[in-house]
Each structure stands twice: as structure tokens, then as C-alpha cells.
Amino acid sequence: xxxxxxxxxxxxxxxxxxxxxxxxxxxxxxxxxxxxxxxxxxxxxxxxxxxxxxxxxxxxxxxxxxxxxxxxxxxxxxxxxxxxxxxxxxxxxxxxxxxxxxxxxxxxxxxxxxxxxxxxxxxxxxxxxxxxxxxxxxxxxxxxxxxxxxxxxxxxxxxxxxxxxxxxxxxxxxxxxxxxxxxxxxxxxxxxxxxxxxxxxxxxxxxxxxxxxxxxxxxxxxxxxxxxxxxxxxxxxxxxxxxxxxxxxxxxxxxxxxxxxxxxxxxxxxxxxxxxxxxxxxxxxxxxxxxxxxxxxxxxxxxxxxxxxxxxxxxxxxxxxxxxxxxxxxxxxxxxxxxxxxxxxxxxxxxxxxxxxxxxxxxxxxxxxxxxxxxxxxxxxxxxxxxxxxxxxxxxxxxxxxxxxxxxxxxxxxxxxxxxxxxxxxxxxxxxxxxxxxxxxxxxxxxxxxxxxxxxxxxxxxxxxxxxxxxxxxxxxxxxxxxxxxxxxxxxxxxxxxxxxxxxxxxxxxxxxxxxxxxxxxxxxxxxxxxxxxxxxxxxxxxxxxxxxxxxxxxx
Amino acid sequence: xxxxxxxxxxxxxxxxxxxxxxxxxxxxxxxxxxxxxxxxxxxxxxxxxxxxxxxxxxxxxxxxxxxxxx
Numbered sequence: 001x002x003x004x005x006x007x008x009x010x011x012x013x014x015x016x017x018x019x020x021x022x023x024x025x026x027x028x029x030x031x032x033x034x035x036x037x038x039x040x041x042x043x044x045x046x047x048x049x050x051x052x053x054x055x056x057x058x059x060x061x062x063x064x065x066x067x068x069x070x071x072x073x074x075x076x077x078x079x080x081x082x083x084x085x086x087x088x089x090x091x092x093x094x095x096x097x098x099x100x101x102x103x104x105x106x107x108x109x110x111x112x113x114x115x116x117x118x119x120x121x122x123x124x125x126x127x128x129x130x131x132x133x134x135x136x137x138x139x140x141x142x143x144x145x146x147x148x149x150x151x152x153x154x155x156x157x158x159x160x161x162x163x164x165x166x167x168x169x170x171x172x173x174x175x176x177x178x179x180x181x182x183x184x185x186x187x188x189x190x191x192x193x194x195x196x197x198x199x200x201x202x203x204x205x206x207x208x209x210x211x212x213x214x215x216x217x218x219x220x221x222x223x224x225x226x227x228x229x230x231x232x233x234x235x236x237x238x239x240x241x242x243x244x245x246x247x248x249x250x251x252x253x254x255x256x257x258x259x260x261x262x263x264x265x266x267x268x269x270x271x272x273x274x275x276x277x278x279x280x281x282x283x284x285x286x287x288x289x290x291x292x293x294x295x296x297x298x299x300x301x302x303x304x305x306x307x308x309x310x311x312x313x314x315x316x317x318x319x320x321x322x323x324x325x326x327x328x329x330x331x332x333x334x335x336x337x338x339x340x341x342x343x344x345x346x347x348x349x350x351x352x353x354x355x356x357x358x359x360x361x362x363x364x365x366x367x368x369x370x371x372x373x374x375x376x377x378x379x380x381x382x383x384x385x386x387x388x389x390x391x392x393x394x395x396x397x398x399x400x401x402x403x404x405x406x407x408x409x410x411x412x413x414x415x416x417x418x419x420x421x422x423x424x425x426x427x428x429x430x431x432x433x434x435x436x437x438x439x440x441x442x443x444x445x446x447x448x449x450x451x452x453x454x455x456x457x458x459x460x461x462x463x464x465x466x467x468x469x470x471x472x473x474x475x476x477x478x479x480x481x482x483x484x485x486x487x488x489x490x491x492x493x494x495x496x497x498x499x500x501x502x503x504x505x506x507x508x509x510x511x512x513x514x515x516x517x518x519x520x521x522x523x524x525x526x527x528x529x530x531x532x533x534x535x536x537x538x539x540x541x542x543x544x545x546x547x548x549x550x551x552x553x554x555x556x
Numbered sequence: 557x558x559x560x561x562x563x564x565x566x567x568x569x570x571x572x573x574x575x576x577x578x579x580x581x582x583x584x585x586x587x588x589x590x591x592x593x594x595x596x597x598x599x600x601x602x603x604x605x606x607x608x609x610x611x612x613x614x615x616x617x618x619x620x621x622x623x624x625x626x
Contacts, residue, residue, distance in 0.1 A: 203597060203625070237570075237578065237592035270568040270578045271590070301569035312567050312575040312595050315602060318609040325599075409569040 002027050002042040003532055006494060009048030011035060013484040014055040014469035016462050024053050026490040029532035029547065030555060034484050048494050051526055054465045055484050056083025056491030057445045058147075058472040060426065061231075061263055061295055063087060063113045063434035065094045065148075069124040070512065072141035072548060076442050077432050079536045080502070080522040081493035083529075084481060084551050085432065088149030089263075090233050091195040091208040095134030095150070096180060101157050102126060108153070111201040113434035116515050123512035132187035135550055142548030143535045145491065147478055149231055150184040152194035152219070156207035164207035165200075174218045181222045188550040190476055191229030191259075192219055196245065198233065217252065224256030227477055232262045239274045243281045250290035259475055263295035263429040267416055268409035275419055286424055293475055295428035296419055298444045298452065300411035302505070304363050304518070307331065307391075307399040317356070319347040328399065335391050348387035354379070357386035362393065363518075364402035364507045372504055375403075404439075404505070413451055417458030420448070420467075426475055427467045436517035443502025443520040450501035450523075461497055479554040489555045490532040493525065500524030531555075560584065560618040565610040570594060577601070577610065581618055591621065600624040 004026040011034060012019045022035035025042070057080070064074050064087040074085055087093070092109055106120040128134045131150055138146065156164040159176045169177065181192060194208040194216065216230075223230055230252060234245035242262075249260040267275050278294065285292050305311035308328065314320040323334050323344065334340045348356055358376030365371055370378070370393070375386035382389055393401045410416055419425055430444045445468055452458045459467070473482025480489045503521040511517050528536040533547035563582040570576030570592055577598035581589045593601060601607075601624045605616050 199594070237576075238590055240589075264569075266569055268568055270566060303569075303575045305575075312577060312598055315577070315598065315610045316567050318611070320609075321602065322608055325603075408567070408575070 002032065002038065002040060004044050004046065004490075004529070004534075005038050005042040006046045006048050006053050006492065006527075007038075009051050009053035009494065010497070011484060012052050012054045012462050012465045014465055014482050016466040016470075019052070019462060024484060024492065026492075026529070026532045029490055031484060031486055031488045031490045031492075033486060046494065046527055048526075050496070051494050052461070052465075052497050053484065054081075054493050054495070055469040055482050055488075056493050056528065056530065057081045057468040058084040058086075058476070058478065058482060059430050059432055059445075060086045060261070060428040060472055060476060061089050061430055062432040063089060063092075063109075063115070064146075064432060065092075066109070066115065066119050066124075067433050068138040068142070068146065072138065072546065073143040073535070073542055074433070075510070075542070076519050076521060078144050078528055078530075078542070079525060080443050080445050081495060081525050081528055082144070082432075082445065083491035083493065083535075084145035084147060084478065086147045086149060086190060086476065087433070088151055088189075089193050089231055090198060091151045091153040091193050091206055093134075093149065093151035093154050093193070095128055095131045095154070096158050096184065097154050098129055098158060099126070101154075105154060105157070107201040108206060112198045112206070115434065115436060116511065118513040118515050119511060130187075131184040131189060135188055139548070139550065141546055143542070143545050144530060144548045145481075145551040146548065147190040147476060147551040148188065149191050149193040149229070150181065150189040152192055152208035152211070153206045155180050155184075155192075155219075156211070160207070165204055165210060167210060168212045169215050174215050177215070178218055178222045181219055182225070185222070185226045185228055188552045189228070190478070190552050191231060192223055193231040195233040196235055213248070217255075220252045220256045220258060223258045228258065229476055230258055230260045232260065233264075234262050236264050236266070239271060239277050242274075242278050246278065246281045246285060246292050249292045250285035250288065253285075253290040253292060254288065259291040259293065259477065261293040261295055261426060261428075261475070263297075265294045265296050265429075266301070266410045267412065267419065268301075270409075279419070279422065279425070282424055291475075293424070293426040295426045296416075297410065297429040297431075298416075298420060298427060298448045300407045300416075301409040302404060302406045302439050303408050304402050304404050304438050306402045307335075307394040313405055317348055319344055331399065332395065335395055341391065344391070345385065345387050349385055354386050357390060359406070360386065360390065361404045361406065362401060363404040363505065365393065366397055366400075370401075371506065402507070413456050413458075417452045417456045420452055421458045421463070426471070428472070436511070438518070440505040440518040440520045443522065446500050446502040446522055446524065449497070454498075478551050481551060490529060492527075492529040494527040496524040496526065498524075562613050562616045562618065562621070563588065565613040567610065568592065579613070579621065581621075593621070593624070597624045
């Protein structure tokens with residue numbers, strides 16, 4: 001008897017091969033049959049007529065490390081069809097971590113990934129220091145699969161304490177780091193993450209940045225023992241240095257026979273030839289036998305801001321930034337002063353040109369009717385200008401209205417589409433779980449289908465599914481995942497190919513202590529199955545299933 | 557020209573998509589390089605340069621950048 005049969009759907013098996021109509025049967029958390037008409041009794045059935053049956057999506061770049069401690073569903077990623085997440089990117093993880101280093105690491109997370117204090121203090125009990133202790137803590141209520149990286153910065157902290165942010169490691173310390181990394185990989189880590197860019201709350205480079213190449217090489221040797229991933233944040237702001245890092249990763253990849261990946265890689269007007277040049281070097285290194293996977297996100301860059309903070313968004317408009325730096329009450333006084341206000345308006349809308357602010361949108365307000373509206377439209381209704389409207393709205397709500405500047409970079413689908421479609425581009429870099437009070441890092445998978453499959457036609461449906469499933473599973477060496485084949489783990493998503501997308505960004509207060517974050521709901525996702533258990537349905541929401549596992553181990 | 561100077565500044569996406577300050581720097585030998593500052597460093601730089609907007613950073617010496625990174 002089967003546990004579950006998904007009937008009469010359009011099967012896209014993740015391999016890139018053409019879709020075909022048939023059933024998918026699941027028994028004991030494993031896919032038991034794919035295609036044809038499955039006969040025989042089943043505990044339950046799902047009617048998938050008109051819908052796609054695909055392997056669950058894999059998100060290779062998240063920061064769910066802390067959220068998984070109180071939310072084993074990794075909301076809302078799961079409802080977007082994501083059945084496996086990779087947390088621990090960019091050199092930061094919650095283990096291995098000595099008790100005396102906890103608050104130091106929390107401040108790094110807060111600085112780099114913009115996560116609130118309440119997310120770390122009070123929402124869970126620190127019960128671990130070791131990596132396997134952390135895995136034990138998150139797997140108690142796990143709905144989603146997790147393939148966790150271990151952070152180079154925390155490995156350095158463990159071994160070198162304060163010296164981790166002062167100097168290069170000694171040979172003995174490097175040996176200790178190797179031993180510690182070996183323990184983490186044995187416990188289930190999918191690889192090592194490191195950063196050449198990030199700074200902590202004191203603007204001091206994070207520990208991983210003090211490593212000489214010999215240290216990274218030694219850790220690469222340990223990764224080689226396990227065939228595991230090295231993830232890197234390169235100096236993305238400089239094309240030449242990024243290319244140098246590609247070369248460095250290629251040498252490590254070939255020497256230790258390991259996969260490597262780096263992100264971010266953006267298309268932006270600031271560096272219009274950046275992606276082209278970097279990918280050309282990636283192709284050269286692949287031709288040599290290296291594995292250096294560039295991760296490219298699907299979504300454009302959106303940035304949110306309000307008048308209560310001196311956001312860089314104001315730095316491009318003369319006069320505004322100086323006002324935004326003022327203390328809260330002084331700022332309100334200036335905004336209410338007719339003469340000062342007139343100067344701000346002239347700076348923002350010189351000669352009556354309202355184009356600068358007209359496309360901004362209200363992202364969050366006490367008035368739900370305003371959320372999502374263009375300032376240009378609101379200004380017309382109020383018979384004023386967008387800049388005046390922005391000031392008025394802010395004053396009406398004590399400067400707490402949030403605004404959205406959409407499409408600040410990586411926004412041209414005619415440039416991004418062909419990049420994403422390239423064989424050697426790894427779709428990722430969602431950053432899910434981070435920057436939660438600035439923008440939503442969820443729904444990049446839906447956006448891939450709506451923008452680059454349906455709208456732009458840069459990828460076929462089969463190619464897009466392959467990017468999110470078997471490609472990712474192979475790149476990260478996740479056994480038995482990413483394909484709909486008998487014997488594979490039964491991670492499955494059922495979705496409507498004509499509607500799958502991401503919904504509008506909106507704020508919710510579902511973080512610890514009613515903390516706010518931005519999220520996006522999924523559109524077109526019908527059912528999400530993790531290791532054979534239904535974890536989410538569009539009709540009934542999250543089921544509370546606890547079938548998620550550490551995805552680095554082969555399924556039994 | 558006796559030392560590198562900021563030739564151009566604009567707001568650009570940074571690591572993970574947050575707003576950062578992108579600076580193009582012209583070196584003494586004519587080469588053009590670039591660096592990105594996060595919001596905290598960018599704010600310090602603008603204060604140090606008494607700049608009302610990012611456009612006013614053009615022409616500032618790169619020593620100013622080094623100072624905010626110390």
C-alpha cells in the first residue's frame with residue numbers, strides 16, 4: 001500500500017527532460033513510482049490535474065540559522081515550494097560556538113544580516129556549543145530539510161578567541177581548526193562558508209578575513225576529505241578582485257577536488273560589464289576542471305526606508321540627508337517649517353520634475369489602504385507632489401511610514417534573464433531569513449517562473465525546475481534529492497505553471513516579541529511535501545509536520 | 557594629481573541587496589578602481605566630508621575613505 005499518490009499531473013522530474021503526464025507514488029518517505037497510472041491502494045491521494053509535479057526546490061543561500069530554533073518550517077520559504085534550505089552562509093553560524101562568544105556572534109549577525117536582538121535573546125535556550133548539539137536543537141521540530149554550512153568565522157573564534165580578529169593563525173591553530181571542521185562535517189555540515197568582505201558591529205573585519213591563504217587551503221583539504229562545499233563572499237564591488245577570487249577558488253577546487261560557490265554577483269549600472277567579465281573567467285576555470293559556481297539571485301534589488309533613519313536612500317538628494325540625520329523631534333520641526341520644507345521639495349523635484357519620487361511606494365503604514373500605493377498616484381489624489389506626499393505621510397505617522405524604492409539594481413530582465421539561463425550560473429543568493437526589517441527575501445523561486453519563464457521566456461519550465469532542484473542537489477552533493485525518481489527522497493512540490501509567482505511584499509509581526517519583518521506569500525503553490533509528509537497546502541496552510549531532516553545524509 | 561581621489565559616487569546594491577555607497581576612485585597613474593561602503597561607513601564618510609549628497613563626494617581624497625575604515 002502506498003502512503004500517497006499524486007495523480008494525473010504534469011511531471012517535471014528535475015532532470016531537464018520534457019514534462020510528461022502521470023502519477024507519482026510515495027512510500028515510507030521515498031518516491032516509489034514515477035509516471036504511468038499507479039494502481040493499488042493508497043492512504044491518501046492528491047489530484048494534480050492541470051498542475052506540475054516537481055521535486056521540492058532547494059535554496060542554497062539562507063540565514064535561517066536562528067529562525068530554525070523556534071520555527072522549524074522556515075516560514076514562509078516552505079510555502080514557496082522550498083523543501084531544503086542551506087543556512088550558515090557568509091562565515092557566520094551558531095555553532096560551533098563557546099558560551100562566552102555568543103553575544104559577540106549575535107552582534108555580528110545583527111550587523112551583517114540585519115536581524116533583531118529579540119531573535120537571539122529569549123526566543124530559545126542556548127543548549128549547545130558543538131555543531132552536532134546545534135543540529136540536535138533544530139531537528140526537534142523540523143518541517144523543512146536543512147543542509148547547514150559551518151562558518152569559518154566561528155571556527156576561528158573557537159580556536160583563537162580574541163586573536164581571531166587580530167592576526168593570522170599559527171600552524172598549530174590551523175591544525176585545531178582542521179580538526180574542528182572535520183567534526184562539523186562528520187556531524188552533517190554541507191561545507192564551510194567564509195567571507196572576504198564583511199565587518200562586525202565595530203566595523204572590524206569578521207574573523208574569517210584575517211585568514212591567510214594557507215589557512216583556507218588547509219581547511220579546503222579537510223573539505224576534500226568529505227567532498228564538501230566552500231562558500232565565499234568575494235569582493236563583489238570590484239570586478240578584478242572578484243576574478244582573482246574566482247581563480248583562487250578554482251585552484252582550491254582542483255587541488256582538493258571540492259565544489260566552490262560565491263555570491264553575490266549582481267548586474268548593476270554601477271558596473272555594467274561586471275557579470276560578463278566574471279562569468280567569462282568562470283567558464284575558463286570550468287574548462288580546466290574546476291568547480292566555481294557563481295550564485296545569482298532572481299529578484300531585483302528593492303530597498304526600504306523611512307524618515308526615522310538616515311537611510312542612504314536620502315544621500316543622493318542634496319539637503320535631505322542632512323535633515324534625516326537630525327534627532328527625531330528636530331527632524332519633525334524642520335519638516336513642518338514651510339521655508340525648510342520648500343528647500344527640500346526643490347531639491348527633490350527641481351523645476352517641478354517629480355520623476356525622482358513618483359515611483360516610490362508605501363511599504364508599511366498604519367493605514368492599510370496606503371500599503372503598496374505609488375507616491376505619484378497618492379500625490380494626484382492629494383493634489384500635491386510625490387515629495388510633499390512622502391513628507392505628509394511621514395508626519396501623519398510620526399515618521400514611521402516605510403517606503404519602497406524598487407528596482408535599484410539587477411532589475412533589467414533582458415540582461416538578468418540570459419545570465420540566469422546560463423548553464424554555469426547557480427540560481428541562489430536569496431538570503432532568506434536575513435535583512436528581515438529591510439526587505440523580503442522570500443519568493444525568488446516563484447519570481448523565476450513568473451518573470452523569466454512565463455514573461456520573458458529565457459528558460460523553459462523544465463530548465464527552471466532543473467535549476468532549482470537537481471542542479472542545486474548536484475552542486476551541493478545532497479544525496480537522493482532534486483529528482484523525481486524511484487528511491488529518491490519524497491520532496492515534492494505541486495504547482496500551477498500558469499500562476500506560480502511571488503505575492504506583494506508586506507510587513508508581519510511574527511518574530512519573537514511581536515517583531516516585524518517583511519515577507520511575501522506564495523502564488524500558485526498547491527502542495528509541498530517533505531520526505532513524504534504533506535507540510536503545506538494552499539487550502540489549509542502549514543500542517544505542522546516534522547519530517548524535515550539534515551539533508552547531507554543519504555535517505556534510508 | 558598627488559593622491560587617489562573619488563571620481564564618482566552613487567547608491568548601489570551591496571552584499572545581500574541592501575543599499576550601499578559605491579565609490580569610483582581615480583589613482584595617480586590614471587587607473588580607475590572602486591570600493592563599496594556599507595551604510596554606517598558611508599554615513600561617516602559623508603559627515604567627514606561635510607557632504608550634503610553623494611555627488612558632493614567627487615574630488616575628495618581617498619584618505620577620507622581610509623579614515624572611516626579605521
